[in-house]
Amino acid sequence: MMLIDGKLISAKVKDEVKIKALNLAKQGVVPCLAVILVGEDKASQTYVASKEKACKACEIESLAYKLSSDTKEEKLLSIIDELNKDENVDGILVQLPLPKHIDTDKILEKIDPKKDVDGFHAINAGKLVSGLDGFVPCTPLGVMRLLKEYDIETSGKNAVIIGRSNIVGKPMANLLLNANATVTITHSKTKNLKEITKNADIIVAAIGKPHFLTADMVSEGAIVIDVGINRLDNGKLVGDVDFENLKDKCSYITPVPGGVGPMTIAMLLNNTIISATNRLKRQK
Ligand code: NAP
Numbered sequence: 234m235m236l237i238d239g240k241l242i243s244a245k246v247k248d249e250v251k252i253k254a255l256n257l258a259k260q261g262v263v264p265c266l267a268v269i270l271v272g273e274d275k276a277s278q279t280y281v282a283s284k285e286k287a288c289k290a291c292e293i294e295s296l297a298y299k300l301s302s303d304t305k306e307e308k309l310l311s312i313i314d315e316l317n318k319d320e321n322v323d324g325i326l327v328q329l330p331l332p333k334h335i336d337t338d339k340i341l342e343k344i345d346p347k348k349d350v351d352g353f354h355a356i357n358a359g360k361l362v363s364g365l366d367g368f369v370p371c372t373p374l375g376v377m378r379l380l381k382e383y384d385i386e387t388s389g390k391n392a393v394i395i396g397r398s399n400i401v402g403k404p405m406a407n408l409l410l411n412a413n414a415t416v417t418i419t420h421s422k423t424k425n426l427k428e429i430t431k432n433a434d435i436i437v438a439a440i441g442k443p444h445f446l447t448a449d450m451v452s453e454g455a456i457v458i459d460v461g462i463n464r465l466d467n468g469k470l471v472g473d474v475d476f477e478n479l480k481d482k483c484s485y486i487t488p489v490p491g492g493v494g495p496m497t498i499a500m501l502l503n504n505t506i507i508s509a510t511n512r513l514k515r516q517k
Contacts, residue, residue: 375496
């Protein structure tokens with residue numbers, strides 16, 4: 234069994250990002266990411282703080298908008314409108330979830346697809362499905378980078394995704410399909426899940442249920458990618474995979490923490506660099 238080290242690979246990506254950011258700055262383009270947080274959700278505050286810190290470490294300017302939970306939808310739309318127009322802003326990220334009185338789809342569709350570094354806009358989702366260049370959601374993008382770094386072949390492999398969210402499952406499936414895997418997407422209504430996962434060369438678990446994928450669901454030699462982040466009552470952070478009982482059956486496996494998690498921010502920074510590079514090209 235080989236452990237896939239997301240900490241190590243994310244540090245490598247961040248090093249590359251920093252070099253590219255400094256290079257862009259020399260040419261007059263300082264990469265800039267705007268992050269909007271609405272409300273006081275503790276987890277969201279932590280995520281936003283980590284994103285700001287990572288930007289700083291990688292020479293990316295970060296603009297933080299911290300708005301109260303009673304912020305009106307109109308106000309949020311007008312902030313996004315201003316950021317869309319601001320030539321010095323390369324990426325716009327709205328931290329989810331938003332308070333209930335705000336229409337999330339409406340907000341995400343307001344972001345200029347050219348600055349949609351989270352890859353959640355329907356235009357970017359459509360581009361991914363069509364195999365065209367566009368911004369791709371950071372978590373599945375991070376998974377692809379991990380597979381690449383460990384020389385894991387995807388072409389012709391049976392890949393099974395558990396979970397069909399727009400943030401992880403669906404884009405993950407499209408990325409693996411574009412990389413020539415034979416992809417099965419499973420979800421809560423799937424029958425005989427175990428029969429399907431038993432046939433998989435690669436399993437991506439993105440469910441949100443601790444220890445959901447158990448050893449009996451996996452074949453000898455499978456590659457298991459655990460996207461889940463679950464906090465147990467005792468405060469421990471665990472994934473969607475029963476890591477301890479399953480690890481020895483796998484050829485490769487990601488741990489939680491230290492697997493997919495650290496890749497998400499690294500790929501967000503990388504997407505911001507891509508956007509800043511596009512800005513430089515437009516200016517030339
Ligand atoms: P989500 O939107 O809640 O989606 C969960 C998916 O799991 C749904 O498609 C659901 O099916 C499916 N599911 C639930 N119970 C199932 C069952 N018994 N059998 C098969 N499928 C089942 O969650 P998400 O946003 O994709 O996130 C998934 C996990 O990844 C969470 O733990 C989240 O914290 C974590 N995550 C991590 C990162 C990172 O940076 N590493 C980023 C994003 C998310 P239905 O569609 O039928 O309901």
